[in-house]
Amino acid sequence: MQDDFSLEPRPGSVRPGGRTARTRQLVLDAALAEVSESGYAGVSIERIAKRAGVAPSTVYRRWRTVENVVLDIADKIATEHIELAPSQDLESDLRALTRGIVTLYRVPVHRTWMDVMVSSAVREERARDTLHQTLMSRIATTSAMVERAILRGEVPPDTDTEEVVRVAAAPLYYRMYITCEEIDEEIADRCARMAALAARNGILTKR
């Protein structure tokens, strides 16, 4: 079953909770531990495989590169921990997102992943590309809530949907990595309110 390990599994080819899922978990845990200890530049497929207790060929077959392993950690974090059930107004949707960010980074491994990536991105182009890809992908996915607000007529049709997500999330990350302050739900709610207000008032339209 070679395709069991392909990056984009065919529907039904991955058995949740089965051997594949367990292997993935082992490898991603090992990769996160390696990256935390050695920084992004110090990590290799061989070291990840050794730590996970699997054959290097298993890791190569499924992920091909360290970048892909690290991107997969980010995907797993995002899909497991931010659940966004659509509501009927943009501010509620954005609040679910910003509260989700606060919750996400209370989990130590997620905070560690982002710490390592932010720190590495400053120094290494490869890490910067990976972080950029991860965030742009999350922003694109999340911006569906703004598309729905456009369809409801809640915000102008030329709203820059991704920019609304950016400005809602930005003050949280700014506190985490620039001013080095705590974040909490009250701050998250305020971010959502501000981004919704700006979107409704047509300030966040496409350039």
Next chain:
Amino acid sequence: MQDDFSLEPRPGSVRPGGRTARTRQLVLDAALAEVSESGYAGVSIERIAKRAGVAPSTVYRRWRTVENVVLDIADKIATEHIELAPSQDLESDLRALTRGIVTLYRVPVHRTWMDVMVSSAVREERARDTLHQTLMSRIATTSAMVERAILRGEVPPDTDTEEVVRVAAAPLYYRMYITCEEIDEEIADRCARMAALAARNGILTKR
């Protein structure tokens, strides 16, 4: 003239362009180069002094610790490069600030300083404290523009003046260090508009 080198010079004790100013410039340049090469943890007063071509006692007398040297770099950057002439409305004042941030980080040494600090802050508590102090000090100074808006009656009296500055600046730093995207004047103007709108609408009041 021992006080020539004190951290808080008495008025008139520092001759602009004189020997003191030149020594400060040499030391701060050397410190920035050292921090860029070795990270915050690898730097000592002795190494900074050697690189600057001055006696270690000169550096000890004026700054006492590496932290104070690095904080002084930040102060110098802020005072030299962000000039905020007060206007008659909050959005204009905020625009001067956000455009000032864009301009500031086009200067390579300033970008380097912030890169090193953000990267170090994740890993070292000392660097985190220094970055936190630097940013809180800049935010406090800059928030005077929001105080003036309160006095004019432009925003509610219970506005969290520092929060207005935070949300105006946040999307710029978020792009620089989290999504790894470019920043420009158009983005800066939008940040100012959004923060001013949120403040006027009473969303950014004290908690």
